[in-house]
Amino acid sequence: MKVIFNNRDPVYLQVVRYFKQEIATGRLQAGQEIPSRRELAGLLEINPNTAQKAYKEMEEQGLIRTEGNSPSRITTDRSVLSSIREELILEAVHTFVSQVKTIDVPLDELLQIVKETYTAERAKEQGEP
Template identity: 50%
Template structure:
């Protein structure tokens, strides 16, 4: 697990983003078991309550499923996984577009650069 928290946003949100990213890139597959709250807290060196908050949020978002007395698993709902992928794409694009606008790069130039580099 290669999770490195930053000081720019709450850690529980960073945990959620990390899990989403791991799902989208295929490191976590539908139905995979994820570490318990306590194990995750130890691995990433954060307070267990922070991990609990992240897991609760992910349960509410239907990203993970937790059945009593069992470890949490990644959703098997393909619609949810597709939705997560689109969310991450849109977040990244919004940041990119904001940055390009802030330095006055024209859309045509951006498209040309992307076409050349991608």
């Protein structure tokens, strides 16, 4: 478990985002048990209260469920699981659009550049020349 924290956002929200990314990519599965709050704090080298706050936020968003003294688990609610990926994509697109709109690039040109860049980056990740 590796999270690279930034100095802009609260740590607990960065932890929530990490879990969302892990769920969206399938590295965390529906119903999968996750570390305890104390274990997570140790793994990520964060304050246990911060881990607790992240878990509380994830429970409120329906990402995880904790029943009694049982370990916390990733939700099995399909609507929540499917919305996570869409939320992350829309967040990235909004950030991108807000930064690039000041350049005033024609949409067709912008889409072509995005497609080429995305394809090249994916090829690099997969070790293609």
